[in-house]
Amino acid sequence: MQPILYYSRNPNPRLALAVARHLSAPVTLEWAAPFHPRQADYFKSLNPTQRIPILLEGDRSLWEADAIACRLSQMTGSDFWRMGAGMPDMIRWISWGKETFVRACDIVSFERGTRLRYRMGPTDPAKVADGLARFAEASAVLNAHLTGRDWLLDDGPSYADFRMATFLPFNDTAALPLQDHPAIAAWNARLEGLPLWSDPFEGLDAPQLPPIAATVA
């Protein structure tokens, strides 16, 4: 039986799905709602955090988008997850990004999007302000690095680009000021030019996310 990739339209499952489709990985793509009461026990048995993405190969369950991206690259013999000399540089950007740029985008995206979609209370302006301050600090570093180059690494797109951009497809609701950072905006436009990054759900039967419930702060 083919491995199964459980995904949804939320940011990290979207990221893993985009990798799988970008690499044409031989996996069955299954939309999931792990927090639905009927599915909770099953997903808790696969991942103690109950979250997706999850890649199920036989009885081996792999969770965390980064680990899944690594495994999908192994399965397809792709260098999208660099295996050779470029690996340390790729890990550097994944690691730095998750602590800084991705984290900042996550905070703002959660407050202005996810929280309202899932009726988790109103947007917290103090958290948005914290996220925007982190975004400004991280964006200065990222924008400087991307100035004069197309991708994070020297030799073309890699998983580090996808990971760094995890939350940018949700910027219609997060409203992060990408336009203030021209090299980041240009890099994001380049990513959007990759069809399976811009719409990894193309041709799949994946329910839309719940609508935003209130106005944003």
Ligand SMILES: N[C@@H](CCC(=O)N[C@@H](CS)C(=O)NCC(=O)O)C(=O)O
């Ligand atoms: N650190 C995890 C985060 C996983 C995570 O937070 N998943 C969320 C979506 S972003 C989830 O499972 N939400 C339930 C859903 O999408 O239905 C990863 O990188 O894979």
